[in-house]
Amino acid sequence: MSTFGGYMPEFPDIRVDYFRQIPGRTSPLACFLSHVHNDHLVGLDNDRVKLPFVYCSAATKEILVRLEKRRDRLNLAQGILEKEKRTYKHLKNVLKPIPLETPTLIELAPKNEVRVTLFDANHCTGAVMFLFERENTAVLYTGDIRSEPWFVNNLTRNPFLIEYTSGMNTLDCIYLDTSNIGPMEFPTKAEGLKELIGKVKKYPPNTKFHFAAWTFGYEEVWATLSRTLDSQIHVDKYKIKLYESLRQEGSNGQLHFLAPEGPVLAGCVVGNSPKQGCLTTDKSVRIHSCEKGMGCSLYEEEDVVLIRLIISRLPSGVEVEEIGIGGGWGDLVPRHEVAMDFDDVKELLETVFAETEEPIVEDIRRMLLAELSSTAGAISLDGIPSVGDQISLKDLGESLLRKLAHKSSVVLDEKGLSTSQDDLLKVITFPYSRHSSYPELRHLVEIFKPKDVYPCTVNEENWYEGT
Secondary structure: OOOOOOOOOOOOOOEEOOOOOOOOOOOOOOEEOOOOOOOOOOOOOOOOOOOOEEEEEEEHHHHHHOOOHHHHHHHHHHHOOOOOOOOHHOOOOEEOOOOOOOOOEEEEOOOOEEEEEEEEEEOOOOEEEEEEEEEOOOEEOOOOOOOOOHHHHHHOOOOOOOOOOOOOOOEEEEEEEEOOOOOOOOOHHHHHHHHHHHHHHHOOOOEEEEEEOOOOHHHHHHHHHHHOOOOOOOOHHOOOOOOOOOEEOOOOOOOOHHHHOOHHHEEEEEOEEEEEEOEEEEOOOOOEEOOOOOHHHHOOOOEEEEEEEOOOOOOOOEOOOOOOHHHHHOOOOOEEEEEEEEHHHHHHHHHHOOOHHHHHHHHHHHHHHHHOOOOEEEEEEOOOOOOOOOOOOHHHHHHHHHHHHHHHHHHHHHHHHOOHHOOOOOEEEEEEEEEEEEEHHHHHHHHOOOEEEEEEEOOOOOOOOOO
16 A cells, blocks of 8 residues: 655645645645545545645546445445435545646646646556656656556657657656565466456356456456456446446537546447446346445355456466555455564564475465565465464464465366366456556666656565665
8 A cells, every 4th residue: 555645855835645734844735646546545535624626637536526435335225324425525626637648737826837747557447647847857656557568668659758768858756656566577467357258258158257346446357357248247336326427428418438448337328329338236147246235135146256356376376466455445345464574574484484395485485575565564364264363473384384275276276177167166366466566667667767766655664775
């Protein structure tokens, strides 16, 4: 999750993705919001604080003012609340959308201006990067970003960035999403979707699937599943309303969309004929991405194939889950974790696994480092039997071995040892990361060659400058 405090010394009069007062700093003259995940909204829920204008993409504005906390959604569904309780509705007149790839001059005060340009961040609906420029100063704030090779290559030819990617000018700093800095490469989103398509096609045509899209950023997965299985996707009314906000009717009666994925998700009109989007409230469809507790009977059925996300696999095939990286729809699904740091990992490997075969030790080391690099110092205990409030390194080590063995057995099944229809897996996994891998971050920084890089997602206790 983001640890960025909102302040950039190159542009001290503005704040980005942090909206609380900073001790010792004057109040900002303008604020900027990259996207709607929780860790970038700090301070925005306080309706008693008067904020300056908050600039963002049009899609981010429409989604944000409709967000509700999970507790309030459940209370509404159960009749405890009589009407929706929108957390950020008080920001409707404060949020000011800026179109993407349109350099915009913003007057902060007389003779005090900043030029800002928004670029898609390849992260979730409405997510953007900000290029801030003033005279001889320029910084790029990435927000949360997935800098896949195709994405970085497109930046090199963007007319509003080419002077910085060609070496004509140099960025003073890149404020970089460093959610993943472990020694691991990630499959591209396209490779992950290709794997998913191949897996779901193996199932009988009457199979029902549930995809746990626990936050924003998996819109392409929905579109892929819907097309592959020729089915709409059941979601709760709340999600439908969020994505329908991307479809707006102009004064001439024509529909326009605030994000490229708007038509495929929320539907459109071709000629005079309305076309349904891939999301629906119809519970009879094959694919579900609905939230538990919202009244769908699918959660009571046994023959449902679960589709779950990972971010990558180790060379042995052991899967690495996305742990503790930014939220989105209010309250995340609870996760069980144990606090650890790099010294704890070293002690664990040297003591508990001193006599364990080296390939297994290396797999565990990679798994632990990958999780630590994407969290604020915590290791997931999901998939490990309940151990209470305390766990020793010895017990943790034994549990990790069981978890590693379980994941390895799943990998063997997926490689083809279970081939009959009766042995089709009840849980499908596929790699799909919304954040960049370390090699992808290096590629992004390399094309700009900035004077400095500021990490926006760090464990401050374990961060070292050479990373």
